[in-house]
Amino acid sequence: MIQACGLRKVYGSTVALDGVGLHVRQGEIFGVLGQSGAGKSTLLRCVNLLERPDAGTVTVDGQELTALGQRELNRARRRIGMVHQHFALLSSRTVAGNVAFPLEVMGVPRAERRRRVAELLELVGLEGRGKDHPRQLSGGQKQRVGIARALAGNPSVLLSDEATSALDPGTTESVLALLRRLNRELGLTILLITHEMNVVKSICDSVAIMARGRIEESGSITELLRTPGSRLAREVFPLPEPRPGQVTVTFAGHAEEPVISQVVRKFDVDVNILGGAVEQLAGGAVGRLRVELAGGGREAALAYLRERGLLVEVAS
Amino acid sequence: MTWEEIAPLLWQATGETVHMVAWSTLFTVVFGLPLGVALVAFDKGGLRPAPVLQNALAAIVNVGRSLPFLVLMIALIPFTRLVVGVSIGTTAMIVPLTVGAVPFFARLVEAALREVGRDVVQAAQAMGAGRLTIVGKVLLPEALPGLVAGLTVTVVALIGYSAMAGVIGGGGLGDLAKRYGYERFETGVMLATVVVLIVIVQLIQSLGDFAARRLSHK
Ligand SMILES: Nc1ncnc2c1ncn2[C@@H]1O[C@H](COP(=O)(O)OP(=O)(O)OP(=O)(O)O)[C@@H](O)[C@H]1O
Numbered sequence: 001m002i003q004a005c006g007l008r009k010v011y012g013s014t015v016a017l018d019g020v021g022l023h024v025r026q027g028e029i030f031g032v033l034g035q036s037g038a039g040k041s042t043l044l045r046c047v048n049l050l051e052r053p054d055a056g057t058v059t060v061d062g063q064e065l066t067a068l069g070q071r072e073l074n075r076a077r078r079r080i081g082m083v084h085q086h087f088a089l090l091s092s093r094t095v096a097g098n099v100a101f102p103l104e105v106m107g108v109p110r111a112e113r114r115r116r117v118a119e120l121l122e123l124v125g126l127e128g129r130g131k132d133h134p135r136q137l138s139g140g141q142k143q144r145v146g147i148a149r150a151l152a153g154n155p156s157v158l159l160s161d162e163a164t165s166a167l168d169p170g171t172t173e174s175v176l177a178l179l180r181r182l183n184r185e186l187g188l189t190i191l192l193i194t195h196e197m198n199v200v201k202s203i204c205d206s207v208a209i210m211a212r213g214r215i216e217e218s219g220s221i222t223e224l225l226r227t228p229g230s231r232l233a234r235e236v237f238p239l240p241e242p243r244p245g246q247v248t249v250t251f252a253g254h255a256e257e258p259v260i261s262q263v264v265r266k267f268d269v270d271v272n273i274l275g276g277a278v279e280q281l282a283g284g285a286v287g288r289l290r291v292e293l294a295g296g297g298r299e300a301a302l303a304y305l306r307e308r309g310l311l312v313e314v315a316s
Numbered sequence: 317m318t319w320e321e322i323a324p325l326l327w328q329a330t331g332e333t334v335h336m337v338a339w340s341t342l343f344t345v346v347f348g349l350p351l352g353v354a355l356v357a358f359d360k361g362g363l364r365p366a367p368v369l370q371n372a373l374a375a376i377v378n379v380g381r382s383l384p385f386l387v388l389m390i391a392l393i394p395f396t397r398l399v400v401g402v403s404i405g406t407t408a409m410i411v412p413l414t415v416g417a418v419p420f421f422a423r424l425v426e427a428a429l430r431e432v433g434r435d436v437v438q439a440a441q442a443m444g445a446g447r448l449t450i451v452g453k454v455l456l457p458e459a460l461p462g463l464v465a466g467l468t469v470t471v472v473a474l475i476g477y478s479a480m481a482g483v484i485g486g487g488g489l490g491d492l493a494k495r496y497g498y499e500r501f502e503t504g505v506m507l508a509t510v511v512v513l514i515v516i517v518q519l520i521q522s523l524g525d526f527a528a529r530r531l532s533h534k
Pocket residue numbers: 011012014015016034035036037038039040041042043195
C-alpha cells in the first residue's frame with residue numbers, strides 16, 4: 001500500500017534519512033519506532049511529500065507520488081489522511097467546520113458535507129459536539145476531531161505522527177482503540193510513528209525500528225520476534241545480557257502450552273528460570289524466557305524446543 | 317468664540333476627518349492586506365518561496381515606513397495630482413494617507429499571519445489544499461483577531477497622520493486646531509478638537525478590542 005525506496009533527506013549537516021525503504025501492506029497497522037531525532041517524522045512527512053526527499057521514491061496505493069506535479073499531488077493527498085501530534089485544528093472553526101475543511105477542499109457540496117460531517121463525528125464518538133470550538137474539548141476529543149478530519153476524504157491510508165504522545169495513558173488507550181477499530185471496520189491502512197513501545201505493543205501488526213536515519217529492522221511483529229538477535233524482542237522483553245551458555249526461548253502463539261515442564265519431564269535436564277515475561281501483542285500472546293539448562297539431555301531438549309516452533313537462542 | 321460658533325466648525329471638521337480616514341482605511345486594506353500576505357507567502361519556507369521578490373517587497377515597505385509622514389505627503393504631491401486630479405483638499409489627502417499606511421499595515425498583517433502555526437498550514441497542505449485555499453481558508457481566518465487588532469492600530473495612526481492635512485489645505489480636525497487654536501489663539505476650539513479626537517480614538521480602540529476578542533477562539 002505504501003512503498004518507499006531509498007529515501008534520503010539531508011538538512012545542512014544532519015542526515016535525517018539515510019537510504020530508508022519501507023513497505024506497508026494493505027490493511028495493516030505499521031509502526032515506526034525510534035528515539036527522538038531518529039528521523040521518524042521526516043520519514044512520515046516524506047510519505048505524503050510534505051517534505052521532498054533529496055533522493056528516493058514514494059508510492060502510495062499504486063501511485064508514485066514522487067513523480068507527480070503539484071496539482072496531481074494535491075489530488076493524491078486527499079486520499080491520504082494525516083493525524084498530528086498537536087492536533088493542528090483550526091481555532092477559527094468549530095468542530096464541524098474542522099471536519100468539513102477537507103470536504104470543502106475537495107469541492108463537496110454543502111448538503112453532502114453536512115451529512116458526511118455528522119457521520120464522521122458519530123464514527124469517532126463525538127456526535128453532538130459539532131458546534132463546539134476546539135478549545136472547549138479535551139486533548140483526546142481534539143485528537144478524535146483530528147481523526148474524523150483525516151477520514152473525511154475516505155482515505156485508503158492514514159498517517160499518524162505521534163497521535164497519542166500529547167495524551168495521558170487512559171486517553172491514549174481509547175484513541176488507540178479507535179484507530180484499531182477504524183483499521184478493522186474500514187480496512188484502513190495505518191502508518192504511525194511513535195517513540196512509545198506501548199503503542200506498538202497494543203495496536204501494530206508490523207514495525208520498523210529506526211535509529212540515526214536508518215531502519216535497523218522491519219517486518220511483522222511475530223516474524224521479527226522469531227528472528228534471532230531481534231532488537232524488537234530485546235526492547236519488548238528487557239532481559240539482562242545473557243551469560244555464555246544461557247538460553248533465551250521466545251514463543252509466539254504457544255504461550256499457553258506448558259513446554260518447559262514438558263522438557264523437564266521428557267529429557268534429562270534441570271531448568272533454572274532466570275527471567276521472562278509474556279506480552280499481549282496485536283498478533284496474540286508472545287513470551288520470552290531466559291533459562292539455564294543443565295544435564296545430559298540438554299542438546300536433545302533444545303532440539304525439541306526448536307521442533308515445537310520456538311525460537312531458541314544460545315548465548316556464546 | 318461661543319459654542320454656537322464652534323459647533324458647526326467642529327462638525328464639519330469631524331466630517332472631513334472621517335472622510336479622509338474612512339477612505340484611506342479602505343484603500344490601505346485593499347493594498348496592504350495582499351502586500352502582507354505576499355511578504356509571508358514569498359518568504360523562504362513560505363507557501364511559494366520567492367526570496368528575491370520577498371526581499372524587494374520588504375525593502376519597499378521599509379522605505380515607506382522610514383519616511384516621516386510630512387515628507388511623504390509633500391513628496392507625493394505630483395503623484396496625488398496624477399491620481400485625483402488635484403493636490404490639495406480632503407480627497408487629495410487620501411492618497412498620501414494610504415501610501416503612508418499601506419507599508420505600516422502590511423507589516424502588521426505579516427506579523428499576524430506569522431502567528432498562525434506551521435502545523436495547521438501543513439495539515440491543510442497534507443489535505444491537498446492549494447495555496448489560495450490555504451491563504452483564504454486557513455491563514456486569514458486564523459489570523460483574523462490579529463488582523464483586526466492591526467487594523468485598529470492603523471486607523472488610529474491614520475487619524476494622527478490626517479491631522480497634518482492642514483499643511484496641504486486638507487481640512488479636518490487637525491487643520492481646525494491649527495487654524496483656530498494655534499494661529500488665532502482660540503483655546504476653546506483647540507480643547508474641543510482635542511476632546512473630539514480623544515473620543516474618536518477611544519471609540520475605535522474599544523470597538524477594535526471588542527471585535528478582536530469576539531473573534532478569538534484560542
Ligand atoms: N526542517 C528541518 N530543518 C533542519 N533539521 C531538521 C528539520 N527537520 C528535522 N531535522 C533534523 O533531522 C533529524 C530527524 O528529525 P525528525 O523530526 O525526523 O526526528 P524524530 O524521529 O521525529 O524525532 P522526535 O521523536 O523528537 O519527533 C533531527 O536531527 C532533526 O534535528
